Amino acid sequence: MASALTLSNIRKSFANAEIIKGVDLDVTQGEFIVFVGPSGCGKSTLLRMIAGLEEVTSGDINIEGNRVNELPPVKRGIAMVFQSYALYPHMTVFENIAFPLRVEKLPQAEVDKRVDAAAKVLQLDQRLQQRPGTLSGGQRQRVAIGRAIVREPKIFLFDEPLSNLDAALRSEMRVELMELHKRLGSTMIYVTHDQIEAMTMADRIVVLSLGEIEQVGSPLELYHHPDNIFVAGFIGSPKMNFIKGRCTQSANGQVEIDLGELGTMALERNAPRLAGEEVTLGIRPEHLKLEQSNFSLSITPNLIEHLGIHTILYADVPGSEAFIALFEGEPGAEEGTPISIGFNKADVHLFDSSGQAVR
Amino acid sequence: MASALTLSNIRKSFANAEIIKGVDLDVTQGEFIVFVGPSGCGKSTLLRMIAGLEEVTSGDINIEGNRVNELPPVKRGIAMVFQSYALYPHMTVFENIAFPLRVEKLPQAEVDKRVDAAAKVLQLDQRLQQRPGTLSGGQRQRVAIGRAIVREPKIFLFDEPLSNLDAALRSEMRVELMELHKRLGSTMIYVTHDQIEAMTMADRIVVLSLGEIEQVGSPLELYHHPDNIFVAGFIGSPKMNFIKGRCTQSANGQVEIDLGELGTMALERNAPRLAGEEVTLGIRPEHLKLEQSNFSLSITPNLIEHLGIHTILYADVPGSEAFIALFEGEPGAEEGTPISIGFNKADVHLFDSSGQAVR
Amino acid sequence: MTELARSASESTATASAEQKAPAKVKARSQKAMIDRYTWYEVVGIYAGIALFLIFVLAPFIEGFLVSLKPLAQLFSTPYNFIPENGSFQAYFDMWNSVPALGLHIFNSFFISSVITLMVIAIVVPAAYAFARFEFTGAGVMLGAFLAVNMFSGAVLLIPLFRLMRSLGLLNTYWAMIIPGAAFLIPSSIWLLRTYLMRIPRELDEAAWADGASRLYTLRRVILPLAMPGIVVISIMTFIGAYAQQFIFALTFNSKTEYMPLPVGLFGFFGRQEVLWNELMAASFVGILPVMVVIVFLQRYLVAGLTAGAIKQ
Amino acid sequence: EELSFTVCGDEVDPTWEGFIAEWEEQNPDWPVATEAVGWGQCQDKVTTLAAAGSPVDLAYVGSRTLKQLALNDLIVEIPMSQEEQDAYYNYVPETVSFDGTQWGVPVAFSTKALFWNKDLFEEAGLDPETAPTTWEEEIDFARQIEENTDADGFGLVAKTFDNTMHQFLHWVYTNNGQVIDDEGNIVLNSPQVLAALEAIQEITQYSEEGPTAYEQNEVRAIFLDGSLGMVHGAISTGQLATEAGINWGVAPLPLGPDAEGPGTLLITDSLAVFNGTGREEKAIELAKFLTSPERQWEYEQSAGLTPLRPLPEVTTMMEQDPTWVPFIESIEYGGPEPLFTDYQGLQNTMIEMVQSVVTGQAEPQEALERAASELERFK
Amino acid sequence: MTRSQSATLFALGLLLPATLYILAIVAYPLFDTIVLSFTNAALRPTYDFIGWENYERIFSAGNFTEVIIRTFVWTFFSVALKMIIGTCGAVLLNAAVPGQTVFRILTMPPWVVPMAIGIFMWGWMYNGQFGMISGLLQNFGLRDSPLPFLAYGNTAFWATIVTDVWIGVPMVTIYLLAALQSIPKDLYEAAWTDGAGRWYRFRRVTLPLMVPAMLTMSLLSLIATFNSFDIIWILTQGGPSGSTTTMIIDTYRTAIGSFRYGEGAARAVVICIFVSLFCIVYFRAVRQLSKGQIR
Numbered sequence A, B: 001m002a003s004a005l006t007l008s009n010i011r012k013s014f015a016n017a018e019i020i021k022g023v024d025l026d027v028t029q030g031e032f033i034v035f036v037g038p039s040g041c042g043k044s045t046l047l048r049m050i051a052g053l054e055e056v057t058s059g060d061i062n063i064e065g066n067r068v069n070e071l072p073p074v075k076r077g078i079a080m081v082f083q084s085y086a087l088y089p090h091m092t093v094f095e096n097i098a099f100p101l102r103v104e105k106l107p108q109a110e111v112d113k114r115v116d117a118a119a120k121v122l123q124l125d126q127r128l129q130q131r132p133g134t135l136s137g138g139q140r141q142r143v144a145i146g147r148a149i150v151r152e153p154k155i156f157l158f159d160e161p162l163s164n165l166d167a168a169l170r171s172e173m174r175v176e177l178m179e180l181h182k183r184l185g186s187t188m189i190y191v192t193h194d195q196i197e198a199m200t201m202a203d204r205i206v207v208l209s210l211g212e213i214e215q216v217g218s219p220l221e222l223y224h225h226p227d228n229i230f231v232a233g234f235i236g237s238p239k240m241n242f243i244k245g246r247c248t249q250s251a252n253g254q255v256e257i258d259l260g261e262l263g264t265m266a267l268e269r270n271a272p273r274l275a276g277e278e279v280t281l282g283i284r285p286e287h288l289k290l291e292q293s294n295f296s297l298s299i300t301p302n303l304i305e306h307l308g309i310h311t312i313l314y315a316d317v318p319g320s321e322a323f324i325a326l327f328e329g330e331p332g333a334e335e336g337t338p339i340s341i342g343f344n345k346a347d348v349h350l351f352d353s354s355g356q357a358v359r
Numbered sequence C: 001m002t003e004l005a006r007s008a009s010e011s012t013a014t015a016s017a018e019q020k021a022p023a024k025v026k027a028r029s030q031k032a033m034i035d036r037y038t039w040y041e042v043v044g045i046y047a048g049i050a051l052f053l054i055f056v057l058a059p060f061i062e063g064f065l066v067s068l069k070p071l072a073q074l075f076s077t078p079y080n081f082i083p084e085n086g087s088f089q090a091y092f093d094m095w096n097s098v099p100a101l102g103l104h105i106f107n108s109f110f111i112s113s114v115i116t117l118m119v120i121a122i123v124v125p126a127a128y129a130f131a132r133f134e135f136t137g138a139g140v141m142l143g144a145f146l147a148v149n150m151f152s153g154a155v156l157l158i159p160l161f162r163l164m165r166s167l168g169l170l171n172t173y174w175a176m177i178i179p180g181a182a183f184l185i186p187s188s189i190w191l192l193r194t195y196l197m198r199i200p201r202e203l204d205e206a207a208w209a210d211g212a213s214r215l216y217t218l219r220r221v222i223l224p225l226a227m228p229g230i231v232v233i234s235i236m237t238f239i240g241a242y243a244q245q246f247i248f249a250l251t252f253n254s255k256t257e258y259m260p261l262p263v264g265l266f267g268f269f270g271r272q273e274v275l276w277n278e279l280m281a282a283s284f285v286g287i288l289p290v291m292v293v294i295v296f297l298q299r300y301l302v303a304g305l306t307a308g309a310i311k312q
Numbered sequence D: 001e002e003l004s005f006t007v008c009g010d011e012v013d014p015t016w017e018g019f020i021a022e023w024e025e026q027n028p029d030w031p032v033a034t035e036a037v038g039w040g041q042c043q044d045k046v047t048t049l050a051a052a053g054s055p056v057d058l059a060y061v062g063s064r065t066l067k068q069l070a071l072n073d074l075i076v077e078i079p080m081s082q083e084e085q086d087a088y089y090n091y092v093p094e095t096v097s098f099d100g101t102q103w104g105v106p107v108a109f110s111t112k113a114l115f116w117n118k119d120l121f122e123e124a125g126l127d128p129e130t131a132p133t134t135w136e137e138e139i140d141f142a143r144q145i146e147e148n149t150d151a152d153g154f155g156l157v158a159k160t161f162d163n164t165m166h167q168f169l170h171w172v173y174t175n176n177g178q179v180i181d182d183e184g185n186i187v188l189n190s191p192q193v194l195a196a197l198e199a200i201q202e203i204t205q206y207s208e209e210g211p212t213a214y215e216q217n218e219v220r221a222i223f224l225d226g227s228l229g230m231v232h233g234a235i236s237t238g239q240l241a242t243e244a245g246i247n248w249g250v251a252p253l254p255l256g257p258d259a260e261g262p263g264t265l266l267i268t269d270s271l272a273v274f275n276g277t278g279r280e281e282k283a284i285e286l287a288k289f290l291t292s293p294e295r296q297w298e299y300e301q302s303a304g305l306t307p308l309r310p311l312p313e314v315t316t317m318m319e320q321d322p323t324w325v326p327f328i329e330s331i332e333y334g335g336p337e338p339l340f341t342d343y344q345g346l347q348n349t350m351i352e353m354v355q356s357v358v359t360g361q362a363e364p365q366e367a368l369e370r371a372a373s374e375l376e377r378f379k
Numbered sequence E: 001m002t003r004s005q006s007a008t009l010f011a012l013g014l015l016l017p018a019t020l021y022i023l024a025i026v027a028y029p030l031f032d033t034i035v036l037s038f039t040n041a042a043l044r045p046t047y048d049f050i051g052w053e054n055y056e057r058i059f060s061a062g063n064f065t066e067v068i069i070r071t072f073v074w075t076f077f078s079v080a081l082k083m084i085i086g087t088c089g090a091v092l093l094n095a096a097v098p099g100q101t102v103f104r105i106l107t108m109p110p111w112v113v114p115m116a117i118g119i120f121m122w123g124w125m126y127n128g129q130f131g132m133i134s135g136l137l138q139n140f141g142l143r144d145s146p147l148p149f150l151a152y153g154n155t156a157f158w159a160t161i162v163t164d165v166w167i168g169v170p171m172v173t174i175y176l177l178a179a180l181q182s183i184p185k186d187l188y189e190a191a192w193t194d195g196a197g198r199w200y201r202f203r204r205v206t207l208p209l210m211v212p213a214m215l216t217m218s219l220l221s222l223i224a225t226f227n228s229f230d231i232i233w234i235l236t237q238g239g240p241s242g243s244t245t246t247m248i249i250d251t252y253r254t255a256i257g258s259f260r261y262g263e264g265a266a267r268a269v270v271i272c273i274f275v276s277l278f279c280i281v282y283f284r285a286v287r288q289l290s291k292g293q294i295r
Ligand SMILES: Nc1ncnc2c1ncn2[C@@H]1O[C@H](COP(=O)(O)OP(=O)(O)OP(=O)(O)O)[C@@H](O)[C@H]1O
Pocket: A014, A015, A019, A037, A038, A039, A040, A041, A042, A043, A044, A045, A046, A193
């Protein structure tokens, strides 16, 4: 498929501090790409460079094969939806959406046509004469999207567009955005630090940390096969549990890990170099079972949260920071009473001392 | 147990508009009460009346048996943590926490002792000389709590204290708050509109709507036995699915419900008066199964979200608005391909035409 | 005005949108408990206000009483607070003593209006530049602009006079307008800049991303949003021009038909005796129009200042 | 070509309007554009215009400024023939002369005399019809009024204002003193002036509270209110006092120990012709036209000024209105305002001197010495 | 041309009108003044350069240091009073009592009235014989002789300050009122909940949070006050005995009154230097003070 956007070795420095440290990325036409990463890792900066709001220190940005480094946003064929929506409070919804067309000096009839079409898609037809101040958060967001749509851009850029909304509205808007993507078929690049958004919306997720890409891949790829401890910990909620250990032996596609008080565990991995190294085991809270499994340990929950749909146990486990277990429904656990839990070896992630996954 | 706070028929009007319409509530010593409800339902107003920031139009507020309607906040023995934290930007963390003690003109040694103790509890010892402007959101929140703790109040009031934090920090602070509650054993009243907070923190949840209490009960009580359609829809995420139907027959502890295209269903309810009425069936997304169950229907998912831990299906179902199903892990469903799902009758909630639950 | 008010409240709404979706701007129709005062606090507050207002208004009270007293009574002891057989005669006579009084008031209005328009036209772009663009020397330049306010017209009178003469502007309205505006520009830039900095930068970026030129952005996006701030600056400029520009009119213009009110009032001095009562009467009539404006706009004055206040 | 003519006051005197119409009739090519500027700004304005290089042709100025203007080449000389000089009262031409020539045409003249309140005199046990003739009496009467009535004895003028110097000069000239002599030497530090300053020091205690807050018109207002026994004032004071219902008398200024005859301060205003306009000659012609004896008399009558020339009509006038007598008779021994290069400097120094004595900050002798040395800078 | 360059160009373009205007109407005359200060310019249209002579004369004149000190004292008290009264006014006008709006409007007149007129009115009030203050004092038997405020050095000094304060107070009040209103309400509520009374809240919350606005305002009034001319000129012309002669009065008297433009210009330059130095020091102090105070 055609490449919609290519970033080659993009770097960005603000006053001596290098914020983006060489990013390469190839985005296919029609893809939905999500940038995630901890606060301050450079997501917004990267997006703004693609948009043309921020200059690139070095590297190339190509859109549909043309180098656009020097072009202003509008010439790049992108449209951006800001975190704060950046609606013009003094204009009606109609005028807000029509703004890019006004700039182009399109005839009124054409403006009407396009705005109406966009408004219909976004179910804003009834609101066209209102001002943003009188709209709800979700409606505002749709207006912001409307302003992006009318331009018919090749690429949509979103910078945490849902972060200002409350939970209910957020999940609603999430669905709407995905439907919009399906309908328009445009390339979308989306910045968020919300797990669920990243997992549900992305065709591919780009995990950033400190200005570098940690891993690129489909949501389930990242969930099941994180490349390193950072991605493993970052993707999935509640967070993956990590247990420190030491590899005592590694041969014949088998590694043996000493977990201290928790005992030892053998995993099927072909990694002879691991012998003697400090390693980290990762196991997701939802992969912990009350039933009999490959490996079991006893924990004493010190806090239990009943969410109805599932139950979360917090416990102290040697070699692990906060240990969390998640069970469906309501198991009969009680705070302060030890229970035995287990997990399957197949669900275990293994990381070497540098944090890289050992598959 | 002793009653820490009693509200009797509390009403509040702002310029003719009645905002709180007669609220009765009895809070036991040491309880953790959470107020939830949609925006504008009067949660903050109610809390502010308890605090003494807002006057009560009619009704009585009793704290430990004494009527406090006319008392200023400090005399009520309450402490409040504001949504915005309301930290004094010009004072250090130490002085912020010490503020209530300074007001009381405690000797410096006593102030030091108490502030240090609070700071230790809240892990703020390292920050005492900083100003709020230089703190992170979570730290700020802890300072606000610190200011409440040093007063050693009988009742803590929190107005959406976590709503300004990002998701990760929020769940962290949530746990901290619960531990604090455990440690201090004080009565806490907590306003939020966050599902998870309400479910995980509360001993009892008070669901408010339009200035009235819809239901009071423990989180699981509300989850499993909502009194009415409002509570049912409000508690639980994703939201409960509602399917409209008509009760064709009701006799001998059996009601028969016609679900139109979906067929009919018989439930065990003793509600003769229901015959002929419009009713609503409620079923939580997480109670839908792919396995064989009591009742099954075929849906065509038009959107599937893979979260790794579970998968969410969106579909159109006749008689229902948005129909959502939630499955653990990754079932083999595909968008556009019909699948058959089912649920157990025991999981079904039934509501009469006025929205009241029929048990 | 309602238009203005609305866009003002909306701009705050979007600005606070960062916090949470439904902006909670509560109309305090009812007094919160914290604003409830005990009776002695109320007495204290009113006493304080009374004292403050007495200080502020005493000269006006004196001036008003003077305007009611016949000239002979003005210069008599013992002092009489209440005018004996006071009358509004001075308010009629003054039109004869200084026949051009009406014209002077008009001139004041005219000159102040033109100054205000000019100042706004110059200040808005400049304030925008300072508020939005980071270029080397911006700080120094802003400081330099502000420094200008330190040189009052009195110091620069002679060179200014020469300048006005070489421009051929003496004895025209421009002789008062041009220097008048110059000394009002710097502080207006300063105040408007703080206001503009409150408008989210994303609005500029959004417009830029939508292909709007910088000028277009300024015109269609920033200007309408800055309206409350601009209104405040206008009021302050107008008042400044109306009340304080005296020395230029005195020195650079000698045509009676162009004289603004403050200089026109000097007509009451030009005779054997100063017609104090008529002078005061004329002063009161002269400030009336501005007071009317203030009565209507004071809300915007305070609100508009609020936006920029605490920050700087 | 048009002649520009700046007049002080807020309107052009009607008699002048008539004269100018007459002039324009005679000189159809030389219309006159008159402009009236209020007293407060008149002087500064004319000077500033000249300094900035765009002078008016003819302007009404205080004669005291002529020297400064002349020394800076801003005005042209307007020499008078001996005949013309003789037509004026004694000293009048001197008020516009320095370096042996005249620099302006005198156009207004004011002299001062002593006004007293007869009712207050009576109340204080003085003869209401007898005015003081010497300083000694003046001070003594003031003391008696101060002690025996609610009113104050004397109206002393000491505000930071030009007429503080004028009023001081009354005392100087009624004691045969001088500020600067004909050769241009500062002679302020003389026994005569010292006596004047001492007299002021003495009379301060019988004057209104805080003389440094009052200028001449303000003191006059107190007199008109019946709260002062005596003031030095111009002719118009009498008319105002009558209107105010005061029972008043007027007499020549009382004399100091060294006096040789009645004295007063002669203040004139003049018409000055500015340099560099190319119309100087015609402007001089206009000035002389306006101040020809008949027209000047007519103008003086209209504006209530002391006559500049001893015309026969003056005698008639004095007979009709004896009030005029002290004002006109004292001209003979009067002294002009001193002509200094820096008039403002002179004025500031003199005011400073008077104030320091009045407020008791300095003794007369030291104040005088300091002022005298300072004046050297302003000659 | 890169984007930031074009942005700079655009910004400079926006600044062009203001810059040109100020250059022409203020900077050029200012330059002229500096040039004049090295000449013996006077009434005569021509002048010669005389080097530092004017400056030497200023500083040898003896009373110049006195004038400088007086100017600073006068300015200090005037600004301080403006700030104190303005703060009190703002706080009072911010109190939620009936009549608030009317009171706010009533504070404006001194700002709106032509300055000269306001000063004349004060001149009236200060008059010992016929003025209101002295008159009422006498009427109420608090004084048995007239009290002419402008007659004595120290009363005149304070009288001019009071008038200057009066003219400056409305602007300060309104500005600080605006600042007050932008203090979040919840801070007060929090303090109240913690038991802080009204006075305590004012002292520990309101006042510190108003500091930045007060600093801005005091700087603006400082500049205005330093150059306050009309008030002193109309009321006392610098008297009696020079007790109200500030630098600007001194300058005006030299330059305009005595037509010694050269020397006057030199005095103007000295004033400018003093004010600038002062402002720099002040700015530094402000920046130090307000560090970390802004939310
Ligand atoms: N104009 C700038 N000048 C200097 N540093 C900047 C600038 N803009 C951003 N930075 C820095 O660059 C880093 C990355 O910022 P960026 O806004 O891209 O983070 P982010 O990943 O979007 O974070 P968040 O999730 O909090 O929005 C931060 O450390 C930030 O402080």
